[in-house]
Amino acid sequence: MKAPYNTKQRSAVLSFFEDNAEGQFTIDELIEHLGETAPGKSTVYRLVKKLEEDGELRRFTREGTTKAVYQLAGANCCSEHLHIKCVDCGLLIHLDHEAQDELTKSTGFVIDDSLSMLYGVCADCARRRR
Numbered sequence: 001m002k003a004p005y006n007t008k009q010r011s012a013v014l015s016f017f018e019d020n021a022e023g024q025f026t027i028d029e030l031i032e033h034l035g036e037t038a039p040g041k042s043t044v045y046r047l048v049k050k051l052e053e054d055g056e057l058r059r060f061t062r063e064g065t066t067k068a069v070y071q072l073a074g075a076n077c078c079s080e081h082l083h084i085k086c087v088d089c090g091l092l093i094h095l096d097h098e099a100q101d102e103l104t105k106s107t108g109f110v111i112d113d114s115l116s117m118l119y120g121v122c123a124d125c126a127r128r129r130r
Contacts, residue, residue: 010047010050010051012038016030017072020072024062025070026070029069055073
């Protein structure tokens with residue numbers, strides 16, 4: 001397999017995702033976080049698409065929208081366990097294997113970890129809602 005062409009822009013985008021491995025970001029959020037160092041929007045779209053094709057990033061759809069969000073994949077990716085995501089603030093919590101094993105034992109379901117996201121409201125957001 002051919003090694004990816006490593007440009008300054010590609011490195012900046014990939015570094016951002018590596019530094020924020022737990023987060024999921026739209027293209028616009030990525031550009032905003034990169035600030036003045038961000039390449040043009042069309043360049044970011046191409047870079048993110050290529051990083052996804054190369055298996056560096058995973059693409060999701062943000063809950064309740066049609067917006068695509070991206071997250072770091074590979075060794076740092078959290079595809080081997082369930083996730084709980086706050087619909088208010090976007091906090092992503094990884095369920096440990098014990099909790100997942102208990103859920104599997106109690107229901108008899110075989111869970112596909114790569115597709116498993118549970119949505120709810122985190123404790124902080126629940127307090128704010130009161």
